Amino acid sequence: MTTATQNPNTEAKQRVFDLMLTFVKSQCLYVSTRLGIFNLLDDQGQQSVAALAQQTKTDPERLYFILRALAHVDVLEEKPNRVFAPTETSQLLVTNKSPSAGHLAMHLIEPAQWDAWKVLPEALEKGVVPFELANNQGVYPYCYENEWSKETFIKAMSFLTGSQVEGLLEAYDFGQYDTVMDVGGGQGGLIASIVQRYGCKGILFDLPDVASTAKQYIKSQGVEPARIEIKTGDVFEAVPKGADAIVMKHFISAWSDDDAMKILANCKAALPEEGRLILLQSFVPDIDEPKTEADGIMPGIFAVQINVATPGGGWRTKGQFQALFEQSGFQLKRVIKTNNSLSGMEFSLA
Secondary structure (H helix, E strand, O other): OOOOOOOOOHHHHHHHHHHHHHHHHHHHHHHHHHHOHHHHHHHHOOEEHHHHHHHHOOOHHHHHHHHHHHHHOOOOEEEOOOEEEOOHHHHOOOOOOOOOHHHHHHHHHOHHHHHHHHOHHHHHHHOOOHHHHHHOOOHHHHHHHOHHHHHHHHHHHHHHHHHHHHHHHHHOOHHHOOEEEEEOOOOOHHHHHHHHHHOOEEEEEEOHHHHOOHHHHHHHOOOOHHHEEEEEOOOOOOOOOOOOEEEEEOOHHHOOHHHHHHHHHHHHHHOOOOOEEEEEEOOOOOOOOOOOOOOOOOHHHHHHHHHHHOOOOOOOOHHHHHHHHHHOOEEEEEEEOOOOOOEEEEEEEO
């Protein structure tokens, strides 16, 4: 009698096949989120695929393949007679109540983003931004000019802030500052949390289109809008004065070194002599550091997405950020470690 022995290459083969088909998981996730499948299950409870297809105006046979695949990776639960039930995972993807992981998924996987990956070989040969090659414009102009994309992007960023901010506020004392300004702060989720927690004054600075809904969003977070001054403009032209600390979350990483140094020069000009600039970022690990953060984000993988979509930069290591900031006239004071993938580096003027 013989016993089956596992081929030593089995694990490697499994890894390769999983990598091959990861795009299928992403697309099933995207289309189900976009159709509102997770919203329907959250609002109404488990339903048959026929009922879900009727409400989403889709073909039930083809929809079944997608929902079954999501059940196989534990996003949904499949029950007898083609009935699907929500799970803890699917609840994270609900988009009709508040900014969620569903908005982030839709932003990262929407067709314009997906098109960038299709031209990646050509973009690598030409040394150009894949998103720009595929869409004939940059990712930010595209988002701002397309209403659904803009709304989804803003909510995706709000979700990221909301999921990471508590760990940051536990790890860093913003109460030492009289006024904190968030540069590139979107709807104002981060600055609202800082002001609410530490009682300081706040300034939100972003493009007019992005900041247009900020006052309403800040109020929805339980903060009186008058406590946060909203200023709009172009960060490449000037950063407003009035704060003794500037925070930038996942903002500088969207730019090349040259562009980042222009932004940092304007930040330096806006700060008083004893001012501080706090970089908030997921840092790409060095070779000897863990590759996955406590919240499941792999910065080295996420960095590829940023690089495919934006004009340069991408997420950097702490050492790369330190060198960039020192070239721009700043000096590292401390590294801020949180309980999630958002960490920080505090800089003073050199």
